[in-house]
Amino acid sequence: MKYIYVVSDGTGETALRFVRAFLVHFPKSEVILRRFGNVNKEKATEILKKALIEKPLIVTTIANNDLRLAISNLFTQNNIDIMDLFGYFIEKFETFLQEKAIKASGLLHTISDKYFEKIKAIEYTVMHDDNKSAKDLDKADIILIGLSRTSKTPLSIYLSQEGYKVANFAIVRGEKLPDALYSINQDKIFFLSISPERLYEIRQERAKKLGVKSYAQKSKIYEEIEYAESLYKKHRQWKKIDVTKKSIEEAASEIIEYLSKKI
Structure with a gap:
């Protein structure tokens, strides 16, 4: 059994859809998805306790730059794999559009x-x-x-x-x-x-x-x-x-x- 955690400072709906779209291509894999929304540093520490047991892949969409870096460091330092969707895609868009992103939580609302x-x-x-x-x-x-x-x-x-x-x-x-x-x-x-x-x-x-x-x-x-x-x-x-x-x-x-x- 594999675990994937969706971690977001918003609802996490975007990351959840992203993960589900890719899991369709792995029909033989048994995966349990866990979603954690409105995450802050304290909540991330609580998530880490569970992650140390289940060894999941962490998929994040965190808009706040400081929070994103803090959470990324928290999991990587404990050898937990993390996929930073927001960081990866926002950098690509910034480079292409030659404009700095707002990087504020809740814009999807x-x-x-x-x-x-x-x-x-x-x-x-x-x-x-x-x-x-x-x-x-x-x-x-x-x-x-x-x-x-x-x-x-x-x-x-x-x-x-x-x-x-x-x-x-x-x-x-x-x-x-x-x-x-x-x-x-x-x-x-x-x-x-x-x-x-x-x-x-x-x-x-x-x-x-x-x-x-x-x-x-x-x-x-x-x-x-x-x-x-x-x-x-x-x-x-x-x-x-x-x-x-x-x-x-x-x-x-x-x-x-x-x-x-x-x-």
């Missing part, structure tokens, strides 16, 4: 917080996709409106993965947009325009799959675009984004750039 904020943004966007809900529109960072097949949903999902809460609504001739849309900051609203020719191409492809010919009629498309443009003219505070020749990434970039200027 900031990353985790950002991750969970992103999850919230995605959840909000899914709940407010394609006219699903007009509730909590004041919490939206971005609101997209446009005709059917103007990339509202894929653009919304892309923006949500960047951390933006997005709602989108389809413009349908003869149907009113939600009243709630007009009671919020109009700078959040982006009108997606498109040329009749491009919309016709997109809907032609869609019509083949749906088997609905009227969906891609040119006359109908021209009428819809005329209606959408007339709506936009009544609300000039909305930002117009022409998606005719833009990829999702390009349209998203334009929206984000516009928002950054408004901050």
